[in-house]
Amino acid sequence: MRMACQAVALSWRANLTSFERSLCMWITKVSIKHPVFATMVILALLVLGMASYGLLPVERMPPVASPQVFIQLSYPGASPEAIENDLIKPLEEQINTVNGVKHIWATAREGSAFMSVEFRMGANSAGGLQEIRDKVALIKPNFPKEAKDPLVLKADISGESEPVMQLALRSGTLSLRELSMLSEQMVIKRLRTAPGVGSINSNGLVNRQIQLRLRRDALNSYGLGVDQVMNAVREANQDVPAGRIVNGNNEQLVRLEGKIKDPKQFGKIIIARQANTPIYLEQVADVVDGEQENTSISRLDGQSVISLDVFPIQGANIVELGEGVKSAVEKMKASLPAGAELTVVQANSDDIKRALSDTKVTILEGGILTTLIVFMFLHSWRSTVITALTLPISVIATFIVVHACGFSLNMLTLMALSLSIGLLIDDAIVVRENIVRHLGMGKNHVQAAHEGTEEIGLAVMATTFAIVAVFVPVAFMHGIIGQFFFQFGITVTVAVLVSLFVSFTLDPMLSSLWHDPEGDRLKNWPRMGRFMAAFERQIEKLHHIYGRFLAWSLVKRKTVLAGAMAAFIASLFLLPFIGTEFEPKVDNGVLRLQLNTPIGSSLNYTDAKTKQIETALKSFKEVRSIQSAVGVQNSKNMAEITLKLVDRKQRRSQNDIEKEIRKVVGRVAGVELSVGGWKPIFITVFGPDPSQLTQITSDLMKKIAKIPGVVDLESSEKAFTPTLAIKIDNEAASDLGLNNAQIGSALRALISGETISHWLASDGQNYDVVVQLAESDRRTASDLGDLYLTSSKTNSDGSPLRVSLRQVATLENSSSSQQLKRLDMQRRVSLYANVQGRPSGTVSNEVQALLDKTELPPGYHFGAGGQQAEMQEAFAAFLGAIGLAVIFIYFVLASQFGSFLQPLAIMASLPFSLTGALLALFLTGTTINLFSMIGFMMLLGLAVKNAILLVDFANSAKRAGQSAKEALLEAGQVRLRPILMTTAAMIFGMLPMAIGLGEGGETQAAMGRSIIGGVISSTVLTLIVVPILYAYLDGWAVKRKARKALKLALATN
Incomplete structure (x- = not known):
């Protein structure tokens, strides 16, 4: 048996060797005998390669098809607990039945929620997306009527989820309201005409709004309810088509024009009549041509701005898109009003260009150094040129396959070529060195080229195939990592195969024709x-x-x-x-700081603390610009500061600057600071009881904080938000002709405000008409208790019965969660942390060791992540x-x-x-x-x-x-x-x-x-x-x- 195996092996080897040698020699022989043909083949590769290079899209990283679906939920005014019970739990039960679902993530905040459905790799995410949309449509009728329609989106983690460009619109003479109007009516519309532009998100807007500020005492004195005011305004401010009239050969449309032309005319709307005397809106409310309440503030270097984030459509060429947006900005500058300025704050397209350019320089530098090494060993510039030609030909020809495979020009494809520089010339070095050795035996150039290549050919093929054997598995790794490195593995494989082809064609052909001169080759350079x-x-x-x-x-x-x-x-x-x-932390010259003030802080308080930190940051000479956003993630106690640093050659490392910032900002009282984006330490605790979860995570945080290197440790379980709980006496409310829906609707309009109509201004824009209780009448629980509601029952004189809120409800000071997090239909609390001064993997291992030693009550467990x-x-x-x-x-x-x-x-x-x-x-x-x-x-x-x-x-x-x-x-x-x-x-x-x-x-x-x-x-x-x-x-x-x-x-x- 053993002898049979040996015989098979020897026969296999002989046959395979014969085939390889025949193929190798046939290619070499044709190239030596037909040098013009060989040259044309190489030139064809170069031409096709350069043409393909020009057609490649440009992006930072290759696109990765993420098997995820996002669901955005909106329920204005609702608490996180209400959103969890009324929206999230019913959705989870439906979505969990969809085939291929791996995890369901959910985060509920006041008034909104976000869900992420993760599919298993290989699952049909497109079909899953449609099935989820069907499930959402099926359950949507059961949602509270105040909840808005869910938005279901396919995830994209390809890098296109980041803005290509960030712009700032500012002025020293125009108000923020005027800048907001300019932004929405001109700037955004013109930016959208640039090729490749998708969505444009704005921050810091102060939108014009017609506000009907109700006076509580006036409403009470006239015995009016908010619903009467809302209905009267809706009915008065509208155009009604009445049809058409025909007179002989003429036809005319008939339209009732009731739309109000001047905001002041809202005050003249009759909302009720008492003893045949009209009661006008202006008698119970102040009509103000104002701005909506600020929910966010944006600043650049201390000046209030309107910030605009430009996002690309899928598959857009990021660099071309960036240039198109810049061109649109330059054209717009001439059309802007005096004093208005539109500037580019951050151009990610420029960062991508710079990163790709640096990688190209790395390839060029590596090629030059490699060529010098060849020259030092061969002592001949002709031999060096023959060998070094493999580099540009292989690199350029690789772009043919890169384009044919639908790849892009990104950091990984260029990194693959940069990595290949030493490899691409290896085959040519070995072939040329062996040809030179055969010349030293006294053979002529044609014979040396043929026999030298033949002798070394099989070994060169084996070395190249060994490299291919390494990188083909890289291209076909499973999971997100496999998708991420697919282009990398294929690019390296193609590049080394092209270099093998060039080594067997161009190198022996040129070696047979282009001879070194006799004698001392370096006599002119002593x-x-x-x-x-x-x-x-x-x-x-x-x-x-x-x-x-x-x-x-x-x-x-x-x-x-x-x-x-x-x-x-x-x-x-x-x-x-x-x-x-x-992955290594990259010094890209951009630092992001997340700030949290105490729960319940107003937007103005958070803004004041942000300004205090901005002042402290101005002392850093390495900081080129400071951009701030207050009220991020719909939270008035959260802010983000983005620092753009000077060139890395003119400053300390980003890590050193981060360390110093933590020291300086840490002195500002009342602020929790986190530096950087995604935190590498991520721990999740699951369990049924929220209070027990809070206790477990609190104890765990104290232990984790003692691990060296852990910084910016925070919990997803924030302090509870101060809440005024209104508890309805259902029996009393029913006896007085009220129900929960009526009471809630009226309170939301009085407290949060409700858009009841729109006003068409002379500029052609529609602005919201909002009814709301005056701010001075909605500050305390006593103010709310004195509010009157209109009942469905009537008084003896036929007028609607009016009931005060305290007649049917009790008002208690309470608290509620700022946000709730769930995973796979379970409540969870997560801990996040950055790492400073130590490798994140090492710190993570120590954290994991701590978790392994921690005993949890029955029903509770830890989850890995991050x-x-x-x-x-x-x-x-x-x-x-x-x-x-x-x-x-x-x-x-x-x-x-x-x-x-x-x-x-x-x-x-x-x-x-x-x-x-x-x-x-x-x-x-x-x-x-x-x-x-x-x-x-x-x-x-x-x-x-x-x-x-x-x-x-x-x-x-x-x-x-x-x-x-x-x-x-x-x-x-x-x-x-x-x-x-x-x-x-x-x-x-x-x-x-x-x-x-x-x-x-x-x-x-x-x-x-x-x-x-x-x-x-x-x-x-x-x-x-x-x-x-x-x-x-x-x-x-x-x-x-x-x-x-x-x-x-x-x-x-």
């Missing part, structure tokens, strides 16, 4: 010639040292292997000191991809060498690449994260690249009759130079990425540093460990063959 000679002497010395050390290692095999294993094991002890996190859960999912996906990559690499190696055992000798060197990677991360203070994991994966392919070159030549030497030791020593000497060249090219190609100076450079730096460290260690250990393992396997094979021969001889005798 200094460079001396430098090159010195460099070459060092390389020769290295050859000599390596040869002696390899010979010694093949004798002291156990000692060397023990040393390599010790180095690997020692590197694992660095893991606790390196730390983990989901970056910790995402990091675990991502790392699990990467480990699965690494496992697949190792399997595929084995397939490639077994196919290349026609052996089931030889690949094991090569792959045994894979763990040693981790030694240098971990050391590099430790020395540079870089964490293990998504992007350093990509570096780890790439090291798998790079480690076997060098080993393949070494083992392939050793096998050839053995087949030529040399012993294993002689073959290994010769392979080490012959392959040392190309291995050093490819390693140096990779290191210097990665160097700009590892330094990470550009926009978003932190993510690239993690990848580059892990690769550089791993390449260095894997190269050193591969050159020593692989020959030793090869020798062990060869010795074992020789002994096994001898035993078989002995058995056969004994059997024969």
